[in-house]
Amino acid sequence: MMTEIEHPLSKYLRKAMMPHIWCSGCGNGIILNCVVQAVDELQMDLDKLVVVSGIGCIGRAAGYINTNSFHTTHGRPIALATGVKLANPNLEVVVISGDGDLFAIGGNHFIHAARRNIGIKVICANNFNYGMTGGQQGPTTPLEALTTTTPYGNIEHPFNLVHLAAASGATYVARWTTLHVRRLTQSIKRLLQKEGFGFIEVVSPCPEIFGRRNKMKTGLEMMEWFRRSSVVENFSDPSKAEITPERIVVGEFVNIDKISYERLLHEKIAHINEEKTWR
Amino acid sequence: MSNTVKRKAILTGAHFMNGDFACAEGAIVAGCRFFAGYPITPATEIAERLAERMPEVGGIYIQMEDEIASIAAVIGASYAGLKAMTATSGPGFSLMQENIGLAVMTETPCVIVDVMRGGPSTGQPTLPGQQDVMQAKWGSHGDYEIIALSPSSVQEMFDLTVEAFNMSEIYRVPTILLADEVVGHMWEKVVIPSPENLKIVNRKRPNVSPEKYLPFMPDDNLVPPMACFGEGFAFHATGLTHDEHGYPQTQNSEVQERLVRRLCDKIRKSVDKIVKVEEVMLEDADVVVIAYGIVARAALSAVRKARAEGIKAGLLRPITLWPFPEKHVEKVARRAKKIVVAEMNCGQIVREVQRAAKETPVMFLPKLGEDPHTPMEIFEGIRRNNP
């Protein structure tokens, strides 16, 4: 075992916080890995990067990345990030959070931030349930799935997150699984370079909490599900991209150019501050 | 003709405006450059005024999707280096409570204006109340200290807004301006002083290198110097119990003890520096009226009338409601025979008064709905309790 050499990405992590709290086979670590890889490839200035997260397993991600980070209350990372981004538009503000945090308790903030097209970048770890609280049903739990609060099978229809994001006006919408690490990393790079509100859903294994109740005892079994069912269909219709056991459509769904809220706002401020004289 | 001449940040001079506008001007004078809010009576005019004024001073105004988002954005903006504020009333104030707790835990300088109306629930949006006093202190879960100021004039809406910002910057604590509908909507003369006559305080910045910087390591006044995002001090903030590094310590009771105690002590140990009261004719007063906000103005004329009738009455007006001016009440209680408390609720600050007044009997004049107490009502209270 050679440990005298450091992991190439360790400089992006807060050593004091490592190892992370996530279970064996949890996809959050892979998402974190891809995010820092993307940051590394873009040679981003860590002082200009702010990572905001909410409550839930992935919420800890903010603390793990060695940059400006804020771990907010449940459901509010987007709202808080909005304040950060407007207060200092030069900061690259990334929200990393879970499906429950962003789309149940925080759903309203998501759609409004997308509508405003505020320049924050949202990366959602979709693990189909509330992991940290022990596996309750959530806004992305598949129909008939078993969770601690749907012991007889889930009867709620899950959100199709990419459809929701696209419909709300996001300028960049993509979905990958934690097995698509290369594409995810490149996708995150594109996301970070985009103006306006961007969103990536990462379908992520939660073997310990969700998987074992749904015939996928290990992370490998969940990853194999992703391998079997995922099809890359770039720019296909997000409304047809519901996640089913048979089919997980991944790819870039939206990548458009739209002027961001903060740019409009600061242009307006500049505009009304120049003396107007009338002929 | 050029009609849109840009206004300065500080409109030095005398103005005739309402309380909400004065509050907005106070914010701008104090250096607030970020406002996030959501329309609600009777605080809406603050948002309206700032929507117009912020751009003029290069500040940000944004209307969020709700009050939860508003306070969250305020915290974010403050961490990004701007003085930030939101304004609301009872229902919105309730929604903000969780994140006020976050602001306390992350020691975020920010100002929350609550222009109180009649509650509970939707209550009486257009009528005054003083029913959020206790919520201001205890509204969020967990143990903490906070600062709340109570203006009783349009001038004070201006002055105390500036003061609120100064306090929150000094102590890194969310500071609440507990106004009421009358003060908010009332039109009066306001004098905005010239810059040199204004005291503006800014948060203390770290004087160590980023490597040495511990974001939650307090100075001797128990308040940690504050770096902002994007300044090179990559640091972590969290609502979880955290150590001086800002790193979560969810299993460590010793850290919890240290953190929560400090959050309380940084206010408690500075009470004398924080607390402000107005004392009128207290030297020889047998009957001391204690009132705040708009009620204090009726109380003052009641005291004057009583003196004219030969009753030794006096007025103690807490300008700082939280931390509560306990020492001042004790002091007057020692020589006064009776204390009369008038507030627009079923008894909130009166409990604090009773606690501080010890044996001195405290008589309570509650008032609910429509208008504040009239001077006669309070005068009656004084007369009846004159020994």
Next chain:
Amino acid sequence: MPERIWRKPLDSEKAKLPKAEIHIIRDQCKGCGYCIQYCPQKVLEESNDINARGVHPPRVVDESKCVLCSFCTSVCPDFAIFVIEKKECKENVKHG
């Protein structure tokens, strides 16, 4: 082109690839097995030893088969494995 191809190409050695040096941070591994499962060259396998977290970290079966695609590095949720190019000079380094 359908001719039968059976010879070792004459210039095979021309395609010499950089040698890989696989590093496994034993006690950081949580034993998910992703690196083992998804290595295209099947360079890794589960080891018998038990690390600080009570799991079997992977071990290198045949480092020479590694083509440095570094998928293991990217798919590891625990930052417990990475691959670097072997400096031909320091052949003496020992690894697991």
Next chain:
Amino acid sequence: MVEGEKQKLEFSEEVRIGVYVCHCGLNIAGSVNCEEVAKFASTLPHVVLAKDYRYTCSDQGQAMIKSDIKEHKLNRVVVASCSPRLHEPTFRKVCEEAGLNKYLFEMANIREQCSWVHLYDREAATEKAKDLVKMAVAKAALLQPLEEIEVPILRKALVIGGGVAGIQAALDLADTGYEVYLVEREPSIGGMMARIDKTFPTMDCSICILAPKMSDVGHHPNIELLTNSEVIDVKGYIGNFHVKILKKPRYVTKDCSACGECAKVCPVTAPNEFDAGLAIRHAIYTPFAQAVPATYIIDTRLCLNKEGIIVCDKCIRACERQAINFDMTPETVEIDVGTIIVATGADVFDPSTLPNYGYGKYPNVITSLEFERLINAGGPSGGHLIRPSDKQIPKRVAFVQCVGSRSNRNERQYCSNVCCMNTIKDSLLIKEHWPETEIYVFYVDIRAYGKGFEDLYRRAREEGVKFIRGLPAEIIEDKKTRNLWLIGENTLQKELYKINVDMVILSVGLEPRKDSEIIQRLLTISRTQYGFFLEAHPKLRPVDAATGGIFFAGCAEAPKDIKDSVTQASAAAARAGILMAKGKIAVEAITPITFPEKCKACGLCTKVCPYNALTLRKELKRVEVIEAACGGCGTCAAECPFEALTQKHFTDEQILAQIDAVTEHEAHKKIVAFCCNWCAYAGADFAGVSRMQYPPDVRIIRTMCSGRVSPKFIERAFARGAAAVLVAGCHPGDCHYINANYQTQKRVERFWKRMEQLGLNKERLQLLWASAAEGERIASKIREMHEMIRKISLDEIERTKKAFGGG
């Protein structure tokens, strides 16, 4: 005849038939008494004039017919000569020029199907010839003038195969101004020629002369190049083909600048097919430096990235222009073209199937193709001829000829045409670089027939290349030195040789593409017995396929060298150009005619039509014919139970009349055969051309497709006492009318059942599948049936007659 008479009354004018019996020099007259046949013809009903003539197809012969038509008011013409597949167009033209509708002409095939196959039985041949003429006359009496409809010809061409032949054809057509789609299966065009070092006899650098043409293709505004693509479906007919092409993804976009950085970092390698496996390539690669398009390609079987999961992204990172896209998917391109040129080339023989030569076992035994890559400066050894075993330059080299050619061992009796000269060229190349090298060439015959070939051969001999007649029986390897012993007989000196060399080069032959049958099926064209594509006529239509609008170029048709391939390509382009220049073509008037009054709108015909050219109009109680779509197989006519439709020019009456003519005398000695125009009838012609001999019992009635053969024809034949009936068509899957011959099979099988039920010997009805190349198959079938009918008793014949309501 009775039938015929009735029919005749329906046409107003009197039928006046002129019969011409051709001697064809001695080709016919050699074994048929033409005067007698002519005399006989003059006795037949409606025949107003019968002549025999030496060369009827000559100008004089044609002039004679024309003047007769005028002079004798002939309104039907019968020529008894060669196969209608050869000269029917000639004589039809004659009739037209004489103002006679060309459909009033009929032909009796007394050469391919009579004189040539009965060379030694003049009497029987003459009798048969009479019968054939009688049949023709009987049919002629019932012929009707017909108008042809014209179909437009799209001015676009498809060229399948991007070797030198395909390239030439595409360029010629494109330069003429036609839009061309060039489809190549490999990642680059260039084919075999791109892999060869030098060309004979001029010794110029192969790729140097090819590369410019390749890039011309790449840049030509009129050429759409589809590489890495395959034709997967072809529908339609001459002038109007609808083609589906599967364009397989390259995973590299057009943005590729071919800088090669990607290949440098690609961690996986494999032998490069282009270099015959002697050099490596990466999973992302370009087959060779001059490839067109230059765009790289990813071999997904090799690449580590599977199922949309990118495991290795080295190439993506290396590509500055971000031209790599793993999300490309196969797309199906649909095009419409008027003509198709098949230039699919040939494969090389795999010598490892000849264990005695040790290829695949002995490293220093290589093929001539491997030699080309070794001697090529751009090849794996940088142009150094080295032995694979030790990379040493050999001092003694042997070439072995005819490996996979001219051999009965592996059904490749044919000569591959190029190997002799290629070896001579190769030997000179060796001498040029390493003059000291001892070179032996073991051959059967050296064929240096072409321009400049003999000079090259002489030069080789002068340079000291030793030519030894007699292939080695075996090659043995010396385990230590890896040298090779060649052991065999020098058939000139009649002595054994045992020669030791450092390296052996097997001069491998060419063979048809392993997957030729796919193209064959898609285009419904035929192949020779060896599997190369069959031209419409070996002499007069050497680049046309039997199927209209389709042409051949290069080795797909037969092994040939570069020069011949290019020549043929230009010829094919010219032939296709002729069609497209016209822009329209008349379709033979052999489409169905319907008799609505008889139609019950049962829809059976619409079900069997391979072209969906019939639409059922239930409300009108009739079917409608889309003539342009009709292929003219006539299977609808065979299917209709109500005689509500028949095929023009092959009407029930006409065919029945032919049957009646055959069966008028000595029916019990005769075999009535129905042969489809494209395979069986052509096969019978081929038997004649090859002078295959078979008994004269058979009388062949030509239909366009065996699917035309209605059960009532067979009935009629038996009812009139025929000894046997043969129905012959294309092999299943090769049907010229897509699948009409499946109907043939159904009908014959049904008829067999009937015969069984009637207690008849069903052997008397035979079904044969034979390609145009399988003359022998047809000949032997006839021999077999000849034996069979001799055993049939007269009363069995009688029973059969009764069973089918005959007199």
